[in-house]
Structures are given as C-alpha cells and as structure tokens.
Amino acid sequence: MDSNVIVYTSQGCPYCKKVKEQLNAWGIQFDERNVSENYEYFEELQQKKIFGTPATYINGKLVLGFQEAKMKKLLNLPEDFEAPKKEEVSPSDTKAQNEEASDGIFRSVDENILSEVYDLVTIGGGPAGASAAVYAARGRLKTLVIDKAPAAGTLAITHKIANYPGVREELTGLELLQRMQEQAHDFGATFVRTPVLSVDFSDPDIKKLEVAEGTIKAKSVFIAVGAKAPSSKIKGEEEFTGRGVSYCSTCDAAFFQDRTVIVTGDNEEAVHEAEALSKFCKEVRFLIPTGTIKGEADLSTLEVKDNVKIYKKYRVKEIIGENSVEKAVVQNAQKELETWEIDGVFLYLAGMKPGTDFLKDAVARDAEGYINVDDRLQTSVAGVFAGGDARRTPIKQAVLSAADGAIAALGADAHVNKRAQLRPQYS
Secondary structure, eight states, rough: OOEEEEEEEEOOOOHHHHHHHHHHHHTOOOOEETTTHHHHHHHHHHTOOOSSSEEEEETEEEEEEEOOOHHHHHTTTTTTTOOOOGGGSSSTHHHHHHHHHHGEEEEEOHHHHHHOOOEEEEEEOOHHHHHHHHHHHHHHHOOEEEETTTTTTTTOSSSSSSOSSTTOOOOOOHHHHHHHHHHHHHHTOOOEEEEEEEEESSSSSSSSETTTTTOOOOEEEEEEOOOOOOOOOTTTTTTTBBEESSHHHHHHHGTTTTOOEEEEEEHHHHHHHHHHTTTTEEEEEEETSSSOOSSSSSHHHHHHHEEEEEEEEEEEEEEEEESEEEEEEEOOOTTTTEEEEESEEEEEEOOOOSGGGGGTTTOBBOOSSOBBBTTOOOOOSEEEEEEESSOOOOOEEEEEEEHHHHHHHHHHHHHTTOOSOOOOOOO
C-alpha cells in the first residue's frame, strides 16, 4: 500500500536533506513543500503551530526532525528493511545530492594548505569572515577561511532575509551567506572545513593555528567565530527548540505574527529582542528574572507599547506542548506557579556565548568570553583581529558583522604591508 508523504523543508536545513535522502533511499515518493520558496507552505506550518523544519507527514502522522526509526514504523517498513544499492536509488535523489554540494567551495585541509603562509586567515566563514575574505582577497592578500560547519551558523539557519542593503529580493540566510562566500572565492580566497583546536600567537611574525590535520600559518588572523545560546536549563527547552523555542527574533519573528510569546532575560539584548517581536506579535510578555536590567538599556521603549507586558521577578520553569509550544509554567514574584497559554518562548537568560574558548589566554577576553578590541578591531595581539559575534556589540545583525569583516581585512592589509594607516577600497 502506497503511503502519502509530505515533507516541509527549508533552504539550507541539514536535517531536511537527511529526511529526503532517507526517503529516496527507501524508494518512497514524497511531496516536498519548501517554505523558503513558497510562502503558502510557510503559512501552512504556522497554522499547524509548527515553527521549524523538517516536518514530515506520513499518512497524516507528524514526524519532526530526522527520526529514521519513527519514519520506518509509520511507513510500515520491516525492521530488517535494507535500502537499495546506490545504483538503484531514484534519480530524484540527484536534487538532494546537488543541495549537499551547495557549499562546494569548501575543501579539506591538505599538505598544500599546511605548507602555505597566508597573509590572512579568517576563523569562521559567516558574514564577518566571508566579508573579510572578499576585501582581503580583492586586496591581493593570500586569504584562507576556516569553518568547522559552514551551514550551521546563525545566518545560515535564518529562514528569511529581507533587509540586507542592496539585496531587494527575499532570500534565505544560507543563500545570502553563499553569495558572500562565492564572491570571496571568485577573488581568490580559499575555504576549508575543519575546526580550529588551539592557537599560538607568541611569534610576532607568524601566527599558528592548530587543526586536526596539522598547523596552519598566517601573518594575520581574523577571529570571526559565531555565538550560541547557553546550554538548556529549562525543562522542555531542548525538546521544543525550533518548535516555539527560539534565541533570535531576527531569525524567527515572522513565524509568530499575531501570536503570544514570552521573552525572558535581564540584559540589553533581551530588551531589544522584545521590542523587535512587539512589531509582529499580538502580545509579548517580557519576564525579567532578577527584576532589573543589566547594562545601559532601559524599559521605557517597552513600557509604552500596548502589546507588551512586563513581569519582574518572574521565571520560566517549564515549557509544555505536543507538537509545538502550547504552554509555559511560570514562577511569579511570590514564587507561586502559574500556567500560561502561549505560542513561543524567546530565551536570553545569559545572552549569546561566543565560541572563543579554544583561544584560552591567547588574546584578552572579557568575563563572558567576548574578545576585547579597539576601534580598528585589533585585539591585544598585533595582527590579530576579532569581529562579528566574537566581540561585544549592542545588537547582532548580519550587516554589522559584514562591516566588521571589512574593517578587519583592511587592518590586516595594513599590518601585513607594514602601513600605519588603513587603505580603503573605492572601486
């Protein structure tokens, strides 16, 4: 008996690729509905209260994420079922294979890479690193970009970008990022996929980056690693990430149009995110666990908004739902538990933590791991720069990270060529 299979996907989603590849390998036909390409499909998921992809319906039963065993069970495939050999796989698998190769400019580290001394090595291939690579390679610096997971950064997993200057059409974050990377590649930058394990900046002339394959050498370095939310501390947080739990209004606000959400945090970022969400949501409930906001931000912009309610000394204790977030258990100021019906929870309890631990004491960092830089993005080590989510900024946006990349690349150019002043690129 044939199964009715519908797969909701989005551009750049690695688990979407896995679902499609597995269905193709089993010889199962399916209807793909790409929410990045068709807004009607995006709305369908919203109506179903599903806030992430992949979402696979097999004979009306929902499978979220990539769950091979559950898919096999719903398809009534026997436990010992074996996929056809590669030559027998349906030609429709070609599309998935092409998508897998979409980050094809990235290569493995080999002896040729290890034998070079690069003018600039960028750690991170996101908007900051890719922008730096464009400027550096175009300025005739021998440029290398290192990224451990090119399709997993904040921009790469963003559903839709509609406000990047000069890009009038809507596109996914991954599409925008790939345009940047391919532009840098066209100018001569090299891209490799590998994690940086440690660094040695003790030599003033040659910086050393340890990767699994050996040591990469550079005259200057730009640290453009991303940041991520802290590990889960709330019951239900991990389970509902992508299904109502989010850490980025820029990425996910559109999913919550005319819905009710909780924003919780006591920092400047939480205030900015609550304000951004208030432009989309029917109601934003802003919880401040400590009762006061850290830093320079104040609540005046939120206090005047009719659709924002502020709750001081309230905490989210549990997130509840079936296929998506439906309720939250909240502890109020009197330490009593309340259950609220809501559609989403945006968490900024400890802000975003930069992925800089591998640096150890190689450059000066603050207590939260952000790298200290001057107005030229120079770190405490000459010839080493940092930007994007690796440094502390008032707000996180792709265009700001890209600007950081340009500044850092021009600084690297001045350092390598021993010039006191930055030399802009006009044409």
